[in-house]
Structures are given as C-alpha cells and as structure tokens.
Amino acid sequence: MPGPKGGEGSKARMPGRRARRDAINxxxxxxxxxxxxxxxxxxxxxxxxAMLNFGVFxxxxxxxxxxxxxxxxxxxxAGASLxxxxxxxxxxxxxxLADCHYVQATxxxxxxxxxxxxxxxxxxxxxxxxxxxGQICAxxxxxxxxxxxxxxxxxxxxxxxxxxNPAFASINLxxxxxxxxxxxxxxxxxxxxxxxxxxxTPSTRENFDGLINHLYEELEATGYFFPAARRNVMRRNLxxxxxxxxxxxxxxxxLRGVIKSLARKRGPKT
Amino acid sequence: MPGPKGGEGSKARMPGRRARRDAINxxxxxxxxxxxxxxxxxxxxxxxxAMLNFGVFxxxxxxxxxxxxxxxxxxxxAGASLxxxxxxxxxxxxxxLADCHYVQATxxxxxxxxxxxxxxxxxxxxxxxxxxxGQICAxxxxxxxxxxxxxxxxxxxxxxxxxxNPAFASINLxxxxxxxxxxxxxxxxxxxxxxxxxxxTPSTRENFDGLINHLYEELEATGYFFPAARRNVMRRNLxxxxxxxxxxxxxxxxLRGVIKSLARKRGPKT
Numbered sequence: 001m002p003g004p005k006g007g008e009g010s011k012a013r014m015p016g017r018r019a020r021r022d023a024i025n026x027x028x029x030x031x032x033x034x035x036x037x038x039x040x041x042x043x044x045x046x047x048x049x050a051m052l053n054f055g056v057f058x059x060x061x062x063x064x065x066x067x068x069x070x071x072x073x074x075x076x077x078a079g080a081s082l083x084x085x086x087x088x089x090x091x092x093x094x095x096x097l098a099d100c101h102y103v104q105a106t107x108x109x110x111x112x113x114x115x116x117x118x119x120x121x122x123x124x125x126x127x128x129x130x131x132x133x134g135q136i137c138a139x140x141x142x143x144x145x146x147x148x149x150x151x152x153x154x155x156x157x158x159x160x161x162x163x164x165n166p167a168f169a170s171i172n173l174x175x176x177x178x179x180x181x182x183x184x185x186x187x188x189x190x191x192x193x194x195x196x197x198x199x200x201t202p203s204t205r206e207n208f209d210g211l212i213n214h215l216y217e218e219l220e221a222t223g224y225f226f227p228a229a230r231r232n233v234m235r236r237n238l239x240x241x242x243x244x245x246x247x248x249x250x251x252x253x254x255l256r257g258v259i260k261s262l263a264r265k266r267g268p269k270t
Numbered sequence: 271m272p273g274p275k276g277g278e279g280s281k282a283r284m285p286g287r288r289a290r291r292d293a294i295n296x297x298x299x300x301x302x303x304x305x306x307x308x309x310x311x312x313x314x315x316x317x318x319x320a321m322l323n324f325g326v327f328x329x330x331x332x333x334x335x336x337x338x339x340x341x342x343x344x345x346x347x348a349g350a351s352l353x354x355x356x357x358x359x360x361x362x363x364x365x366x367l368a369d370c371h372y373v374q375a376t377x378x379x380x381x382x383x384x385x386x387x388x389x390x391x392x393x394x395x396x397x398x399x400x401x402x403x404g405q406i407c408a409x410x411x412x413x414x415x416x417x418x419x420x421x422x423x424x425x426x427x428x429x430x431x432x433x434x435n436p437a438f439a440s441i442n443l444x445x446x447x448x449x450x451x452x453x454x455x456x457x458x459x460x461x462x463x464x465x466x467x468x469x470x471t472p473s474t475r476e477n478f479d480g481l482i483n484h485l486y487e488e489l490e491a492t493g494y495f496f497p498a499a500r501r502n503v504m505r506r507n508l509x510x511x512x513x514x515x516x517x518x519x520x521x522x523x524x525l526r527g528v529i530k531s532l533a534r535k536r537g538p539k540t
Contacts, residue, residue, distance in 0.1 A: 048292070050445060053439070054435060055435045080440070094397075123458070157493060163455065163459075165322060165323055168323055168349065170319060170348055170350070171323050171324070172348075178448055179448070179452055182449055185434075263533075
C-alpha cells in the first residue's frame with residue numbers, strides 16, 4: 001500500500017518549524033480527522049482552526065479537489081497552520097484509514113446501514129477509552145455538497161449523526177468539525193475505563209480490509225454476487241456485518257483461515 | 271426607553287415574507303442571541319446560520335459596526351436569512367437586554383468578577399427550565415477582536431467560558447454561537463424541572479437596571495464612590511452582588527423602597 005503523499009517530510013524546513021512540530025508532538029492523544037474529497041481550501045483551513053481550538057491535531061485529506069498544499073487553507077486556518085502544514089494526503093479513503101483501529105463517519109442523512117448511530121457526545125465518549133488505550137481512531141467527514149457515499153460510510157464502525165434543525169440543516173464542514181472537536185475535548189476531560197480496549201485491540205483497517213477483500217474475491221469466484229446490479233449493496237452489507245463484530249487481529253487471521261479452508265474444499269479457482 | 275431600530279416593522283413587505291415569519295413564530299421557544307458591537311457582516315451571517323441549524327431564531331445586534339441591514343450578513347447566512355431579516359438593532363446593550371429575565375455572557379478570558387462561570391453545557395441546562403417557564407433569556411457575544419468589556423459582562427447573571435485549547439484559543443464569533451446553539455439544542459431535548467421558575471420570575475433587566483441606577487445615584491450623592499478612579503469597579507461590584515441575588519420584580523420594588531427610605535433619612539439631595 002503506498003504511503004501518504006506530502007505530510008511531515010515533504011516541505012523544506014522553515015524557521016520555527018521544529019518548535020511547532022514539538023508543540024504538536026507533546027500534545028495529548030486525540031482522534032484524527034479525515035476529510036474525504038474536500039472541495040474548498042477555505043473549508044479545510046476553517047476545519048483545522050476548529051480542531052486546534054479543541055486539541056485535535058491530526059488531519060488527513062483524501063483527494064482534496066484543488067490539490068495540496070492549498071494557500072487558501074493556510075489563510076483560513078488563522079494560526080492553525082501547524083495542523084494544515086502537517087496534514088497528510090491520500091489517494092483513497094481506504095489508504096487514509098489503513099492504520100486505524102476504530103473509525104466513525106459523520107453523515108447528514110440517515111442511512112439504511114446496519115451500523116450504530118451515535119450523537120456527537122456519545123461518539124466522543126466511544127472514542128475516549130480507545131484513544132486512552134493507544135488505538136488510532138479516525139472521524140471521517142464527507143465532501144461539502146454531497147457528503148460521504150454509502151461505500152465510504154460502510155468503512156466506519158459507527159455513524160455520527162449531528163442532530164440539526166430538520167427545517168434548515170445546512171451545517172457545513174467546518175461546523176461539523178467544530179462540534180466533533182468540541183465534544184472530543186469534553187469527553188477527553190472525563191475519567192473513563194479503558195480496560196476493555198487494553199485487553200482487546202481491534203484489527204487495523206488495513207488487515208480488516210484484507211479479510212473483506214479476500215472474502216469478496218472468493219465469493220466473486222463462486223458467482224455469489226448475483227444479480228450484478230446488487231453487487232455493491234451485497235458487499236456493503238457483508239462489510240458492515242464484520243465491522244460490527246469489532247474483530248481483533250487474531251480473529252481476522254482466524255476468519256481468513258476459514259475462508260481459505262472453505263474455498264479449498266470447493267477446489268482451485270478456474 | 272427607545273424601542274428597537276429595524277426589526278420586524280422596518281422593511282417593506284416582500285413576497286414570501288409572511289410565510290417565513292410564520293415559520294419563525296411557530297418554532298419552539300429558545301434563548302435570544304445578542305451580538306454586542308459585531309464588526310463583520312460575514313460573521314453575523316455565519317452566526318445566524320449556526321443558530322438556525324440548532325433552532326435558535328432570535329437575534330439582536332448592538333451597534334453593528336458596518337450598519338444594518340448588511341448584505342454581507344445575508345450572503346453568509348446561507349439560507350438563514352429569516353434570522354438575519356428579523357434581527358433587531360439597539361443602541362446599547364442595556365436596551366437590547368431590557369425585557370430579559372436572565373442573561374449569560376460569553377467570554378474568552380476569565381474575569382475577576384463574582385459571577386458564576388458555566389461551561390456551555392451547564393449554561394444551556396441553566397437556560398432550559400427558565401425558557402420552559404416563559405422567561406426571556408439572552409446569551410451575549412462580544413465583538414470579534416476585543417470581546418465583551420467588564421461593564422458588559424457585569425450585566426449578565428452568569429459567565430459562559432468555552433474551554434478551548436489554551437495554547438491556541440482562537441475561537442471566533444460564529445464558532446462560539448455554534449457551540450452555544452448546539453448545546454441549547456442538546457438541553458432543549460431533555461426533560462427538566464421548571465417549577466422553580468414558574469413560581470419566581472426574576473425581574474426584567476429594565477427594572478433591575480432601574481434599581482441599580484437608583485442606587486448609583488443615591489450613592490453618588492453621598493460621595494460613596496471615592497476615589498473617583500475606582501468608581502467603575504465599585505459600581506460593577508455592586509451590580510454583580512444584586513445580580514447574583516436573582517431578584518424578583520417584588521424584591522426590586524422592595525429594595526427601591528429601602529434605598530428611598532435610607533436616602534430620605536439622610537435628607538434631600540443638595
């Protein structure tokens with residue numbers, strides 16, 4: 001899997017850069033905010049500013065429309081350039097989430113998807129013990145106009161629904177990021193019990209995706225995805241079933257063995 | 271006391287205006303957001319949008335720097351023009367708060383003032399039973415750069431402190447409005463006990479200010495405010511003492527009688 005483009009190593013050193021990086025490296029652990037296909041640089045900057053106000057430093061961008069770096073993001077960040085400068089850029093949401101153990105996706109519309117739906121406050125409370133146990137956790141925000149696709153949402157362990165006024169509902173990217181960062185800061189100030197997550201670290205997204213893709217391939221070979229028009233929905237439903245199981249690395253390996261064994265009984269692929 | 275400038279009666283009727291007004295008039299009661307000396311129209315518009323997303327409709331403006339109406343506010347409101355169009359404009363914070371029973375002031379810095387300091391969530395929970403009991407409640411936001419003056423803050427019953435990252439702390443007007451509107455919506459969704467406030471309606475700000483100004487005048491006449499350089503601080507401290515008492519209308523009348531009686535004993539003013 002290709003590494004991130006840009007990010008920490010990609011720019012010439014500037015005066016004060018080390019001091020700012022030190023400032024980032026000494027901060028408390030927090031979730032990473034992932035902006036999927038963000039459109040306007042101004043919105044990326046405003047989101048970065050909202051994040052930094054509440055102690056969220058890690059920013060990942062999937063295919064920013066206007067390329068990266070984007071000077072408009074720096075201008076709107078209003079001092080939050082340390083978040084913008086260290087943003088990492090990825091070609092796909094899967095790559096951006098590869099090292100993550102737990103992922104939440106923000107959505108405006110409700111989805112017909114079998115994933116838990118959390119309020120912003122409950123989402124932050126779900127992040128807190130995982131972050132305390134050292135897991136890498138991400139909150140994904142969709143593009144400004146369209147929001148996340150169903151396939152993107154299906155990569156998450158849970159859906160965050162921000163309860164806006166249904167008669168208006170025009171919350172934007174930076175506002176969503178502000179509310180999630182704010183709720184993170186509230187949750188981060190509380191004592192929680194991280195014992196469960198210290199015993200059971202979930203698989204990274206990369207290994208989980210390996211399992212799911214393995215399953216897809218073997219099912220494809222058997223002609224399971226029929227009719228073809230339903231393939232995407234069938235795949236998404238399978239993915240969310242296994243997502244909800246919150247598999248550990250060991251369990252992912254176990255299931256890969258199960259798939260391999262079942263496929264072998266069927267005979268080699270033709 | 272002069273009435274508000276602008277507001278509902280000040281503009282020619284436009285098509286669709288009645289429908290939009292009806293939309294406002296049928297909404298749930300909510301706190302009023304008061305922007306004191308706001309500078310940029312864009313920020314007023316962004317605040318209006320944040321408010322409407324979370325069901326807060328009442329907007330009052332004290333001396334907006336660039337006059338009113340301001341087309342830049344409408345542009346940034348992104349559909350929240352019904353909030354912007356019905357904003358009322360006042361010459362002073364005292365006038366904007368005259369009919370209010372309970373007032374909260376947002377501040378970035380901590381103040382040396384003897385008022386309760388609330389988190390945004392606790393502030394919203396304090397508003398909820400009062401709003402349910404029919405009180406007019408306001409949340410005051412200061413100008414973008416400088417924030418509220420101490421004299422402005424002293425007009426509030428409580429201070430709201432938004433717990434931002436101390437190493438950054440660059441939360442702006444629209445962000446503050448968003449967080450307070452968001453927390454209001456959270457609190458509004460809960461059951462609370464409004465019995466206390468149904469029994470004891472606090473005095474309006476106008477009558478409370480009448481008491482305080484009466485007290486100031488009588489103390490002025492006795493030479494109480496000495497040295498003169500301390501006058502403002504001494505007045506503010508007196509105001510906050512009586513604010514904390516959460517006086518009812520009857521109690522305000524009682525105290526005016528007390529002041530009158532004490533002053534009479536001293537003899538007529540010279």
